[in-house]
Amino acid sequence: MTELLRVVGLTKVFGSGRTEVVAVDGVDLTSDRGEITLVMGPSGSGKTTLLTMIGCLLRPTSGRVLIDGLDVTALPSREQPRIRRTLVGFVFQTFNLLDSLSALENVEVALNIAGVKGSAAAARARALLLEAGLEGRLDFPASALSAGERQRVAIARALANGPPLLLADEPTANLDSRHGREVMDLLRALALGEDRGAVVVSHDERLRAIADRIVRLEDGRIRRIAERRTAAA
């Protein structure tokens, strides 16, 4: 497997002086194509901060993030949106769909942002939603979908522009066990189906089942990295 993500000495410090908080402290991490890396840890351990830095939503205080060999931390701020729409796809805990739009339109918007318009965008969005098992729900307003269906739409949106890296923040936190299981299976199938990689941040122990690598984060530092065989043991 080839390396997809390399995180080197990633650090994020919020505030200064007496209010200084080190949210992520010198994290080194790699993730390969075809691999799901699960980042676990207690609340406040820096999981989401780590994910937002990998996803170019937050500038690190120091350290580097390389996605597919490209040092995204070295790019100017104006380049960050391009990275977010081409190299990474996000899946959020609260889905973050646009409620006034249909399932299809939510995916189309992501394609529009990348410059794919009209029938090409509609066809691509339709194919992704069908792959996500949302037949018969394409034209439903996002607000009318169940939580599990909303997360499926969110996954389809994340994959719309074919990013090599999928970043998921607590993707099963708002789902019951059945829907959580379905989303996990979908993540596994879709995230890795096209030679992608995924970094999933979660408290959900069930996600261990689909993870190839489990990273334990505490106080902003990596305490342990377990490979799948170890994790399953």
Add this chain to the structure above:
Amino acid sequence: MSVGGVAFAVLLILLVVSLYRGWSATGSVYSKLPGQVWLAQAGTVDPFHSTSLLPAGRAAALARVPGVAAVLPVYARHLAFPLGGGGRADAYAMAIGAPRGTAIPAEARPYFPAPGHVVIDRVLAAEAGVQPGSRLVVLGHRLVVDRLGSGGNKIVQFAFLNPAEGRALLGEPGRVSYYLLVAAPGASLGALERAAVAVVPGSEAHTSAEFARAFSRLVSSGFLSVVGVLVGIGFVVGGAVIALTTYTATVEKARDFGVLKAVGASASFVYRIVVWQSLLVGLAGALLGIAASAVAADLITRRVPEFVTDLRLVDVLGVFGAAVLMSIVASFVPVHRLNRIDPAMVFRA
């Protein structure tokens, strides 16, 4: 809600503009009457403030003036009409004689009632509590209300009589108030005026437009300037409502814009969405506001005849364009706010 805000702003602006137009139209009746030149007694400042008396029997001589197609003797003065509660209302009454064979334009025909009939302004009619078919007794003469006219307001109201009653109620023996001259096509009004004044000693000529302006000045010197200020305020308040509506709609959608930024939307992509949404809201709101204005102006005028409105197409189009333009301009108000949206906010529950 955004559409409603824009519609409310358009309603506000259009109602004030139509009120301004309605009151500005005082005296517009002169443009509807046949004839372009009014021969009046010398020194007549305007029909409202001055009484004009000219010798009768000069119509035939005036008809021979080059460029004159027809001569219409006019009897006119202020006349008190009885009100429902026992009071009286002053109206500017005119009776225009039309010699046989004079071509009366269709829009002027309502001002030539049959004998025993009177056309009164709808504002006066509301005050007097009468409607078409009602009977009035004016200075002992029984008159039937033929129809209701427009062009009047709380300050100036018009009434039109048949010359038969006009001579008795408005005229002096051997006198007329004015001669209204209908110019032949292509005739020079200046030359016609000079020749006509020479025919009737002690007279002077005014154009219909001058008389119309004289009436308009009655209103514009007082009330209309206040309405003019209200129009300005209407535009400012309406513009502020549109700007605030657009800003609020954008702020309410801040999280959605954050999501778009998080999934890779550039700042220009987000701005384009805001401008496009503002344009659609502006279009829909303006159309709704125009429809509401038409209904509201009609309802208000029915209930309060003194609220004289004139909703003109040119104003409707102007306000429509202004509302859409204001919506687009207003979409730039929240640009700073959009810039400050942190896409990482989407990770917060």
